[in-house]
Amino acid sequence: MVxxxxxxxxxxxxxxxxxxxxxxxxxxxxxxxxxxxxxxxNDIVKVQITPTYSGCPAMDVIGDxxxxxxxxxxYNSEVELILAPAWTTDWITPKGRKALxxxxxxxxxxxxxxxxxxxxxxRLVKCTNCNSKNTRLISQFGSTAxxxxxQCDDCQEPFDYFKCLK
Amino acid sequence: xxxxxxxxxxxxxxxxxxxxxxxxxLCGHGPSLExxxxxxNISLDLFGQVRSYYQYAAKVIxxxxxxxxxAMLRKEREYVNVLLVxxxxxxxxxxxxxxxxxxxxxxxxxxxLQNSHDLTLSAIAKKSxxxxxxxxxxxTDWVKRLGDGTEVSHQKMQEAIDGLWTYTDELFHQTEADKxxxxxxxxxxxxxxxxxxxxxVSKILEDATLKTPESKWFQKGGKQGIHTEHLGYLLSxxxxxxxxxxxxxx
Ligand SMILES: [Zn+2]
Numbered sequence: 001m002v003x004x005x006x007x008x009x010x011x012x013x014x015x016x017x018x019x020x021x022x023x024x025x026x027x028x029x030x031x032x033x034x035x036x037x038x039x040x041x042n043d044i045v046k047v048q049i050t051p052t053y054s055g056c057p058a059m060d061v062i063g064d065x066x067x068x069x070x071x072x073x074x075y076n077s078e079v080e081l082i083l084a085p086a087w088t089t090d091w092i093t094p095k096g097r098k099a100l101x102x103x104x105x106x107x108x109x110x111x112x113x114x115x116x117x118x119x120x121x122x123r124l125v126k127c128t129n130c131n132s133k134n135t136r137l138i139s140q141f142g143s144t145a146x147x148x149x150x151q152c153d154d155c156q157e158p159f160d161y162f163k164c165l166k
Numbered sequence: 167x168x169x170x171x172x173x174x175x176x177x178x179x180x181x182x183x184x185x186x187x188x189x190x191x192l193c194g195h196g197p198s199l200e201x202x203x204x205x206x207n208i209s210l211d212l213f214g215q216v217r218s219y220y221q222y223a224a225k226v227i228x229x230x231x232x233x234x235x236x237a238m239l240r241k242e243r244e245y246v247n248v249l250l251v252x253x254x255x256x257x258x259x260x261x262x263x264x265x266x267x268x269x270x271x272x273x274x275x276x277x278x279l280q281n282s283h284d285l286t287l288s289a290i291a292k293k294s295x296x297x298x299x300x301x302x303x304x305x306t307d308w309v310k311r312l313g314d315g316t317e318v319s320h321q322k323m324q325e326a327i328d329g330l331w332t333y334t335d336e337l338f339h340q341t342e343a344d345k346x347x348x349x350x351x352x353x354x355x356x357x358x359x360x361x362x363x364x365x366x367v368s369k370i371l372e373d374a375t376l377k378t379p380e381s382k383w384f385q386k387g388g389k390q391g392i393h394t395e396h397l398g399y400l401l402s403x404x405x406x407x408x409x410x411x412x413x414x415x416x
Contacts, residue, residue: 054293055214083218084289086296119303139200140304141207145297149200165296 007037012045015073019065022058023144026103029062033091036082045070045077050087052165053145089165104128105147106161114164118148127152128159172227173246173343174353175287176236177389178275179219180247183237184397185268186212187404188255197258204304205261211297218290238408242398243391246341250333252388252397256326259312259319263326266305270366271337272298274359283351306370313374320375327371328379335384337363 008016008030016035017028029035029049037048047066051059063079070077089108092100097107106125108114116122118140125135132154139149147160189209196202220233251268255261276298279291312323338360340348347353368378387393407414 051214051293053211053214053297054218055210055212057210082289083293084285086289086293119307139204140300140307141200141204143203145207145210163300 006033006035007039008035009039009045012038012040012070015069015075016047016066018069019062022061022065024100024103024105026099027096029066031093031096031099033093033096034062034087040075043076045075047077047079048082049079050082050085052087055145087165089162092162100162101128104159106150106159108162108164111164111166117161118163125150125161127155127157129157130155168226170343170346171284171352172223173341174347175219175223175226177246177341177344178279179216179223180245181251181268181272182212182219183216184245184247184400185251185264186210186216187400188251188253188264189261191255191403192261201258201308208265208301208304211294211301215290215294215297218293222286222290234408238405242393242401245393245397245401246389246391247397248333248336249385249388249394250330250337252394252400253330253333254396256329257322259322259326260330262305262308262312263323263330265301266309266370267327267330267334267367269298269302269305270370271334271359271363273302274363274366275354275356278354278359282353287352309370309376310374313371313376323374324376327376328381331379331381332383332385334363334367336386336388339386339389341389 013030016038017030019029021027021029021032021034024032032052034049034052035047036050037046039046047070049059049062049066059081063081066079067077092107100107106128109117109124113122113124117124118137121137123133123135126133127135129152132152134153135150136153137148138151138158141147142149142160146162146165148163149158150161151158186209189205189212192202192205193209194202196205216237217233220236223236224231224233250264253260253264273295276291276295280288280295282288282291309323312319314320338356340356344353344356348355371378
């Protein structure tokens with residue numbers, strides 16, 4: 001049976017926290033919620049990661065980076081990519097959401113609000129530049145598959161919105 | 167080795183590979199920056215899903231073939247995608263029409279595949295359906311915009327739907343391998359999706375002020391490897407590097 005719980009050995013947490021998503025460098029993979037388990041078994045660290053999107057090209061890099069940082073800390077490791085349970089934006093930590101916003105990417109709204117901004121043109125996404133909610137959808141797909149493009153009608157700044165994935 | 171399971175996986179995965187390649191052709195050539203980026207992002211999602219399927223297929227067949235061999239080194243007759251997804255990007259209305267007619271089916275299929283007794287297929291379906299729901303929103307939105315847009319966009323969207331309609335029935339055909347996989351609780355009985363599919367499609371076409379075609383004459387053959395002329399050209403592009411420089415790597 002698959003579990004939505006994370007099993008992270010607390011010794012490993014600060015090490016893994018040094019690895020960031022190559023497309024969003026301010027966000028560690030721990031804040032992103034892509035590390036589902038990290039345990040030490042017979043002196044080998046076993047890490048399970050799950051992709052944000054199926055085609056996410058960052059997963060191979062993340063796997064390599066995890067092995068590298070663990071080896072720098074004296075651990076041999078194995079990294080396994082798992083698909084179930086599927087990643088959801090709910091796994092982004094509060095600290096991660098804050099980091100996203102500071103980086104200029106609006107954090108995902110809940111599923112209902114997400115639908116109404118993407119389908120019905122509701123103005124609910126907060127501009128990452130001036131905090132106004134007077135923003136509109138430009139495109140349902142943005143610079144990567146996980147984002148949509150928005151523009152603020154107050155300060156005119158374009159920005160990315162991280163789409164809700166549930 | 168389970169040959170039926172292998173065939174079943176390809177029956178699903180080849181659709182995503184070929185459609186992903188078609189959408190990828192628009193990279194840098196889309197009608198506007200936003201639609202270009204959207205189509206290529208959808209392409210990327212589909213390729214990501216294909217990797218999961220082909221990795222699993224390689225494991226199932228277990229004869230040393232890799233995901234890349236399965237994607238790149240088969241002959242035209244060995245691809246079992248439906249004819250719909252290999253149709254060319256004639257114009258933007260065709261691209262959207264093809265996407266829409268596939269997305270509605272794709273969502274219904276994955277929705278059922280989530281319950282597969284095969285845990286790998288079920289996991290891939292649960293992952294993919296979240297992405298496909300965004301694809302369907304995108305294509306549905308554009309069908310409505312073009313259909314209920316200007317006189318010209320309406321006409322072009324109607325022509326695209328009329329032209330592509332003949333390829334829709336094949337989505338609901340079963341191969342022998344499909345039937346066996348359904349009986350084992352692994353596969354989805356696509357015949358059971360048909361009624362719902364046409365109901366959803368007709369409703370959206372109506373919202374888009376478009377007519378649902380009445381033609382009852384349908385093309386088939388893709389699932390048996392008998393393709394339209396378009397697939398050969400697509401594959402020569404897709405396979406070029408591996409054919410010209412065998413075993414090349416990045
Ligand atoms: Zn603003």
